[in-house]
Amino acid sequence: MNNTNTTTVSQLTNGSTVEMLSLLTGAQIVFDDNKNIINLHFPKMVGKAGKKFKTLSVQYNAGTDSYDLKGYKLNTRTFEVEYKLQEENVYCDQLKGFCEQLTGLYFSMR
Numbered sequence: 001m002n003n004t005n006t007t008t009v010s011q012l013t014n015g016s017t018v019e020m021l022s023l024l025t026g027a028q029i030v031f032d033d034n035k036n037i038i039n040l041h042f043p044k045m046v047g048k049a050g051k052k053f054k055t056l057s058v059q060y061n062a063g064t065d066s067y068d069l070k071g072y073k074l075n076t077r078t079f080e081v082e083y084k085l086q087e088e089n090v091y092c093d094q095l096k097g098f099c100e101q102l103t104g105l106y107f108s109m110r
Contacts, residue, residue, distance in 0.1 A: 002033045004060050008067070009038065011095045012058070014108040025105045027056075036060040046103040047071060053084040056103060058095070066091050071102060 001009075001018070009018045022029050027040040037059045045052040053071035061068050071085040090098050096107055 001031050002036070004036045005031050005033060005038055008036075008058055008060055008095075011092045012099060012107050014096065016108055020109075021107060024107060024109070025103070036062070042103070045073070046105060047084065048104070051084045056099065058099070061088075064089055067095055069098070069102070 009021060010016075013021050018029055021027070021040075025040065025042065026044075027042045030039040030041065031037070032039070037057055040056045040058070042054055042056070045054055046056075047053050051071070052073070054073040055071070057070040057072070059068045059070075066089045069085070069087045069090055070083060072081050072083045074080075075082055085102065087098070100107055
């Protein structure tokens with residue numbers, strides 16, 4: 001895990017570790033250090049009705065110093081990715097609250 005992804009996890013959890021994030025959300029967490037992406041794969045669908053998704057992708061955008069969020073699920077019949085939400089330019093102070101609002105899960109104990 002590179003420094004950018006470490007900072008992203010710290011922003012999501014108010015300074016806790018990736019293990020705590022996985023414990024609180026039940027998600028499997030996958031890092032892509034080359035693209036500065038963290039994918040949270042949830043065991044069940046999360047989100048609001050009509051926009052439920054199974055994977056939340058958080059990507060750091062160095063050009064704007066913000067984060068891009070994508071919520072998507074895989075259609076198991078056609079094997080196509082269905083994007084349920086896409087948000088760009090979410091700043092670090094908004095990241096945790098925004099992700100909690102989208103998923104309906106808490107990302108920290110504080």
